[in-house]
Amino acid sequence: MHPFDQALSLEALSPGVYRGHSSAAYWSMVGPFGGATAATLLKAVLSHPDCLGEPVSLTVNYAGALGEGAFEVRLDVARTNRSTQHWTAAIWQCEADGQWRINTTATVLTAVRRETWSQSDVPVPEVPRPADCEPQPLFDQVEWIKRYETRLITGGKPSVWDGRLSSSLMQLWMRDAQPRAVDHLTLTALSDVFYPRIWLRRALRVPAGTVSMTVYFHADAATMAATGEGYVLGQAKAQEFHNGFFDQTAQLWNEAGQILTTSHQIVYYKE
Amino acid sequence: MHPFDQALSLEALSPGVYRGHSSAAYWSMVGPFGGATAATLLKAVLSHPDCLGEPVSLTVNYAGALGEGAFEVRLDVARTNRSTQHWTAAIWQCEADGQWRINTTATVLTAVRRETWSQSDVPVPEVPRPADCEPQPLFDQVEWIKRYETRLITGGKPSVWDGRLSSSLMQLWMRDAQPRAVDHLTLTALSDVFYPRIWLRRALRVPAGTVSMTVYFHADAATMAATGEGYVLGQAKAQEFHNGFFDQTAQLWNEAGQILTTSHQIVYYKE
Numbered sequence: 001m002h003p004f005d006q007a008l009s010l011e012a013l014s015p016g017v018y019r020g021h022s023s024a025a026y027w028s029m030v031g032p033f034g035g036a037t038a039a040t041l042l043k044a045v046l047s048h049p050d051c052l053g054e055p056v057s058l059t060v061n062y063a064g065a066l067g068e069g070a071f072e073v074r075l076d077v078a079r080t081n082r083s084t085q086h087w088t089a090a091i092w093q094c095e096a097d098g099q100w101r102i103n104t105t106a107t108v109l110t111a112v113r114r115e116t117w118s119q120s121d122v123p124v125p126e127v128p129r130p131a132d133c134e135p136q137p138l139f140d141q142v143e144w145i146k147r148y149e150t151r152l153i154t155g156g157k158p159s160v161w162d163g164r165l166s167s168s169l170m171q172l173w174m175r176d177a178q179p180r181a182v183d184h185l186t187l188t189a190l191s192d193v194f195y196p197r198i199w200l201r202r203a204l205r206v207p208a209g210t211v212s213m214t215v216y217f218h219a220d221a222a223t224m225a226a227t228g229e230g231y232v233l234g235q236a237k238a239q240e241f242h243n244g245f246f247d248q249t250a251q252l253w254n255e256a257g258q259i260l261t262t263s264h265q266i267v268y269y270k271e
Numbered sequence: 272m273h274p275f276d277q278a279l280s281l282e283a284l285s286p287g288v289y290r291g292h293s294s295a296a297y298w299s300m301v302g303p304f305g306g307a308t309a310a311t312l313l314k315a316v317l318s319h320p321d322c323l324g325e326p327v328s329l330t331v332n333y334a335g336a337l338g339e340g341a342f343e344v345r346l347d348v349a350r351t352n353r354s355t356q357h358w359t360a361a362i363w364q365c366e367a368d369g370q371w372r373i374n375t376t377a378t379v380l381t382a383v384r385r386e387t388w389s390q391s392d393v394p395v396p397e398v399p400r401p402a403d404c405e406p407q408p409l410f411d412q413v414e415w416i417k418r419y420e421t422r423l424i425t426g427g428k429p430s431v432w433d434g435r436l437s438s439s440l441m442q443l444w445m446r447d448a449q450p451r452a453v454d455h456l457t458l459t460a461l462s463d464v465f466y467p468r469i470w471l472r473r474a475l476r477v478p479a480g481t482v483s484m485t486v487y488f489h490a491d492a493a494t495m496a497a498t499g500e501g502y503v504l505g506q507a508k509a510q511e512f513h514n515g516f517f518d519q520t521a522q523l524w525n526e527a528g529q530i531l532t533t534s535h536q537i538v539y540y541k542e
Contacts, residue, residue: 056516057483057537059330061378063350063357078361078373079334084482084539086334088359088376090349102349105359107332107376109483109537113514116542121439121472122510168392201392211355212328212380214485216537218513239393239522240530242489243384245327247533249520251510259511262518264535266328266380266487268355271387 002180003147004189007036008043016075018044022066026144031066033144034210035192037091039185041106044073045087046184052085053112054221055184059214064103067093071103084111113220124257127153130173130231138172138195148193150174151231157195158203168201168238168248170194179229182254184217190232190252191215191263197238197248198269208269211245219260227254244269273451274418275460278307279314287346289315293337297415302337304415305481306463308362310456312377315344316358317455323356324383325492326455330485335374338364342374355382384491395528398424401444401502409443409466419464421445422502428466429474439468439509439519450500453525455488461503461523462486462534468509468519469540479540482516490531498525515540 007023026036038060045051071093078086091104133151155170174193180186196208219227236250246267252260278294297307309331316322342364349357362375404422426441445464451457467479490498507521517538523531 057332059332059378059483059485061328061330061349061357061380063355064352078332078376081335084334086332086373086376088361090359102357105349105357105378107330107378107483109332111515111539113516114542116515116540117473118513119436119472120511121468121508165390197392201390202388212330212378212485214330214483214535216511216516216518216535218511218516218518220514237392239533240391240487240489242389242530243491244382244387245384245487245489247487247489249533249535259513262510262520262535264485264487264520264533268382269387271385 002178004176004180008040008185010044010047010073016048018073019070020073021070022068024143026147028142028144034062035189036144037066037104038192038213039188041073041089041091041104042108042188043185044075044089045108045110048075050077051110052080053083053110055108055217056111057109057214057216058188059107059212061105061212062210063105064101066091066103084109120259122251124253125171125235127171127233133173147177148174149177155200157199161205162203164203166200166203168197170200171235173231173233175229175231181229182224182227182232187217187219187252187261188215190234191250191261193234194236194248194250196267196269197236198241198246201238201241206269206271208267210265210267213263213265215261215263217261223254223258223260226256226258227260230255232260273449275447275451279311279456281315281318281344287319289344290341291344292341293339295414297418299413299415305333306460307415308337308375309463309484310459312344312360312362312375313379313459314456315346315360316379316381319346321348322381323351324354324381326379326488327382328380328485328487329459330378330483332376332483333481334376335372337362337374355380391530393522395524396442396506398442398504404444418448419445420448426471428470432476433474435474437472437474439472441465441471442506444502444504446500446502452500453495453498453503458488458490458523458532459486461505462521462532464505465507465519465521467538467540468507469512469517472509472512477540477542479538481536481538484534484536486532486534488532494525494529494531497527497529498531501526503531
């Protein structure tokens, strides 16, 4: 089984309640990689027998640290319409004091999509091909980074932490280190691959962590099939850093230049 | 009482449960203006005696039409940390068949913010001053538009619906028609002022409606005070239109060029 699928394994306990285990293979600094946690929540919704259509939008709020061991994903359908469905979800975990608490909340919109007039209004960045970019890890300190092959184009972590201001723009090619066809779960995780923009903008490594991420899914089944096990181009940039929180906008494209997702984050940072 | 405050009036029924009434003054085509609904949800959270700090992030999912008459906002604290707090919220309404159902869900992150290193990484658009732009309504068909004074800079609704492709970029100056000092509630509503980007991009007026909106708040009390009753510069642009849904990214600045919010939407459209 692919490590990503293993990390996202869920056991159905009752309708809308799933048990999972936080993954050592996707461990970050104080918990699992947030992208894998987001993908786990989406997977729970997509696994639900009542799920209508495919994902359109996902918002995940990282309220507290997801710890080691077992957790529960609990889902509710807020409303089902003819072609759209709104879900609310939360991850509950039994904490050290024996109390069950929520550490992550999410809302998910799924829809039955039909072919309509479609058009992009964001340019595909002109970048070198994956083969022309050197494979290099984004960071070497954390386990989850080893699960991805990343080829930096621009905006790698500063080589000197000298506080010199630069653009927060980052572009890279990436894919699962162990090949796996791209699906909505991959795209969710890849939307959270970018290291904190403040480290780049400020050239200073301050404590930082995503508190909320929203992913909009544009890729349909045909685009997903065309993407396959290929590389995904990721681009991320901050807009505003203000009093402890900054935001990030990001886009993912496949090698053919088709947009896969657009996403947004608000990230906590400490002086 | 200002019409916006009237529209957002809430009566506390029990801890975390508020009764409101959908507003005729902010009526749109099939329900109240989505920006006012989003502001109502935020107001409920900010009114709660347990609320910690000020809003950082708000995501609203428009699951079903909010109808005329009374509704209830029901809140839960998902988690309270030392300086951040995560809320989940929903609007419930008794529908024609006598059943109570959810028509809107939301998650809100509030935080006690401290002064830290702050920096923008998005340029303030170079635009004419409000006095140099003609006041003109965005649209004249719906009631809520009359609650705002809008001065278009670029990207007004097409004068001819000829299907000619153009950029979805829109910029405008705006403020409450009846003066009111800008606060987080105003900013929430103004983040949803932009008419559907597909009407502009495609020059075709197709049915469209926001299904999810996320607002990140960057303005602190000092910025808010500096904004006062002045104009707010809004900029919105779509990124991708695909099979029935497009996304929009937007920013709001005050006249002094300080960023107030960045926001994102995913919007349903019909062929």
